[in-house]
Amino acid sequence: MRASDVMVTQVITVGPDATVQEIANTLLSNRISGVPVVDGGKLVGIVSEGDLMHRVEAGTERQYSWWLKLVGDKGNMARDFLKSHAIKAADVMTKPVITAPPDMPLGEVASLLEKNRIKRVPIVADGKLVGIISRANLLQALAALRRDIPHEGNIGDLELRRRVQSEIRTNLRESALQINVVVYDGTVELWGAVESQAEKDALRVAAELTPGVRGVENYIAISKAHAAI
Numbered sequence: 332m333r334a335s336d337v338m339v340t341q342v343i344t345v346g347p348d349a350t351v352q353e354i355a356n357t358l359l360s361n362r363i364s365g366v367p368v369v370d371g372g373k374l375v376g377i378v379s380e381g382d383l384m385h386r387v388e389a390g391t392e393r394q395y396s397w398w399l400k401l402v403g404d405k406g407n408m409a410r411d412f413l414k415s416h417a418i419k420a421a422d423v424m425t426k427p428v429i430t431a432p433p434d435m436p437l438g439e440v441a442s443l444l445e446k447n448r449i450k451r452v453p454i455v456a457d458g459k460l461v462g463i464i465s466r467a468n469l470l471q472a473l474a475a476l477r478r479d480i481p482h483e484g485n486i487g488d489l490e491l492r493r494r495v496q497s498e499i500r501t502n503l504r505e506s507a508l509q510i511n512v513v514v515y516d517g518t519v520e521l522w523g524a525v526e527s528q529a530e531k532d533a534l535r536v537a538a539e540l541t542p543g544v545r546g547v548e549n550y551i552a553i554s555k556a557h558a559a560i
Contacts, residue, residue, distance in 0.1 A: 334440050335433035336489065337472040338454045338462030339511050340496065344369040345378070347421035354378050354420055361508065362524055362554065367453050367460055368424045374453055374460045376424030382414060383423070430455040433462070441469055471513050471522045471550075487543075488514040495519055495541045502537055506530050510551065512538075517545035524552045 344367045345354055357366055358380065365379035417423050430453050431440055443452055444466060454462035492514040499507045510523040519538045525531050531551045538547045 332437045332472060333433065334431055334435045334437065334454050334464055335462070336492070337437065337468050337511070337513060338433070338464045339468065340462045341500065341508050342367060342453075342460060342463050343508060344460070345420055346370060347375060347419065347424075349420040350418055351383060351420075351423060354423075355383060365451050367428070367463065368420045369460055372459050374428055374430065374455055376420070376426040377428050377451075377453065378420055378424045379450070382425060428453060431464070432456060437469065437472060440464055444469075467522075468511055471511060471520065474513075474520070474550075488516065491517065491519070491541070491543050494543065495538050498537045498541045499534060503530070503533055506534055510534060517543065518548060519544050519546070520548045520550060522550050524554050526554055528553060 343357065343361050343363060345357055347368055347370050349357075349368075354366060358364065365377055367374055368376040368378060414423050429443065429447050429449060431443060433454055433456050435443075440452060444450070451463055451465040453460055454464060492512055495512050495514065496507070499510065499512070506525055509525055510521060513520040513522065519541075521534055521538060525534070531549060531553060534551060535547050535549045538544060
């Protein structure tokens with residue numbers, strides 16, 4: 332399997348002028364821990380929870396002793412100041428971004444995440460952001476594997492995945508942003524989180540109605556925060 336088989340193609344992004352507050356709201360409302368920064372379709376950076384942990388507004392900015400201010404790395408201190416005081420994504424984002432091409436084998440994607448100690452990797456083709464893979468997506472792909480079925484790239488499954496994604500985007504556009512689709516031997520697995528049982532059921536039905544689908548396994552979780560309302 333390759334990156335294109337499991338990557339999320341409906342990527343939530345922000346622009347370089349997005350404010351820190353807007354980024355925080357984006358992360359919270361979409362239940363994600365990082366968001367790519369895109370300018371004119373080109374990936375220019377990424378903002379993760381870690382980039383927003385030390386903020387002056389919350390009183391969590393890094394503190395330096397007087398002697399460390401004298402002998403410490405001025406470049407690092409300048410970067411810490413930007414992370415804690417800057418307002419826009421362009422100033423707080425991590426750059427350059429570690430990326431992968433769509434045809435990278437999943438084993439190499441996993442090694443890339445582990446080696447660089449990152450939780451997600453944007454997938455880039457011809458300079459454009461085309462998807463993103465998180466550690467959770469790799470686990471979803473692993474869970475979908477069947478020991479008695481070869482796991483080389485299956486053209487039928489790739490086409491079926493595109494069809495299911497298209498069906499969901501067409502009929503349930505807002506819900507589609509939270510969902511990843513994995514297809515193996517004609518069986519569709521739905522992963523992610525939604526706000527209600529109705530959304531979860533609707534996504535299952537959309538997948539079941541897609542021509543060529545042999546079965547649907549619905550692993551979508553219902554957000555506890557909304558389920559309790």
